[in-house]
Amino acid sequence: MKKRFLSTFALAGVAALTMAGCTTETGTTTDDSTGESTEETTTEAGGGDEAASDVITVGFAQTGAESGWRSANTESMQAAFSEENGFELIFNAADNDPAAQISAVRNFINQGVDAIVIAPVVEDGWDDVLQEAASAEIPVILEDRTVSASEDLYSSWVGLDFEAEGVKAGEWAAEQYGDTETKMVVLEGTTGSAPANDRAAGFSSAIEGTMIETIDSQTGDFTRDGGKSVMEGYIANYGVDGIDLVFAHNDDMGLGAIEAIEAAGAVPGEDIKIITIDAVKDGMQALVDGKINYIVECNPLLGDQAADLVKKVLAGEEVDKAYYVEDQAFDQAAAAEVIDSRPY
Template sequence: MVEDGWDDVLQEAKDAGIPVILEDRTVSASEDLYDTWVGLDFHAEGVQAGEWAATEFGDAETNMVVLEGTTGSAPANERAAGFDEAIAGTGITAIDSQTGDFTRDGGKSVMEGYIANYGLDGIDLVYAHNDDMGLGAIEAIESAGGVPGEDIKIVTIDAVKDGMQALVDGKINFIVECNPLLGEKAAELVKSVLAGETVDKAYYVEDQSFTQEQAAEVIDSRAY
């Protein structure tokens, strides 16, 4: 769940001659302690989400609240950094940022607190580090009498089926994908490592992004 704290166990594996292939999550440990990694560019995901927000709001004064992923996790760290990089120089200001632990209930609870503190009128944009927290924010906004996607714009990351449906329904405004189809590449790397072949330290799987119209075109044909 978190990037730090893997040095000892990875060193034990190396000392025992056990190859290690990392999938999805990154670690802060030295690269010589594992063979290779396959996953997504979490920083680029944050940049894509931030670029949409920067285009959508531009120089207009915009109050944003953030639903963070699990504290210390690679996706939370990198999606935050990428988004901040993309909105630099715009009128978007993060007025609050708390973790919802990547869960729908966590997103709903944190969003309820935001609404209690700032009111529906005091929030223009929600940036959720994953769809589930965004879906929780939708519930909180609707319970407070607001219209998600209109009164408060929402941008999320993942592109799971429920998130994509909310995008099609106009309750989410933009989604950046976190492509989970890593298995084939991971299996390929396992075979290569065990065969003693040279592999790179990192392999990135491609992500897409979706507007409402784009989501409507592909939602029924996606594998997840």
């Protein structure tokens, strides 16, 4: 895919266009695919039927609410696809169930939405439903995560370079610990998801040839409880003294690992070093407190870029296939300088 890098707010001005003279009606509907009630807001412009037709109806299929990062991402999307910006948003969170998410997308197609935005739970299994959207002439924008389906089946994608995040984390680990024998355990993200696959590949490539040895690697499903549970198992199997380093694919799993390490009577960040990815507020605070040693950012504020892409695609404008938002990385001192000003 062709890469184009964007700053976090590069498209905010375009995405924040508002519609004058609007009135709103809010109601609750039930998602046939999940049985969950969803609040929907319909926006009508004061200019009558012609102006009302300018409202863009978008179905957004979110992965779930598994982490602080995901919550911040959802808030960003809901703010960007607001009635003030000319949208009616139909929101579905799949609770990290790929089948439920695909069912929700089919429901969007049946409702005849103008566009669909998906943060795919996993990469595989999307070919059929994306083809159905294409046959219905409903454009699809991917955000955050990618799919293995043909690029012809979606219009564009905006998100982060997960492999580069893994490389950044791995390069720091190699610099700090690569010259000494280091036993590492990994807390993987959701099995089959793009960030889990790519972060693992990037980190592994960066530590190749060092003295860092991966002694175990299991999924914690990007959740704090999952990270804690897996870390408890690692400590039971290897003991605190048998683990030198934890690489967690996101902050929440790293925070769960902290709980497990402390419960075992050890000091996170000292007895066992921790590297994570995300840089959400709780993770950054743990870094400032010395319980995490290094964090690579994964910026969740993708709403403005996604909304801008939807408008461009519906207007028939040419867009690139991929837009990457650049990430930062933080040690303890860098985190302390910015934590109070960060929006997530």
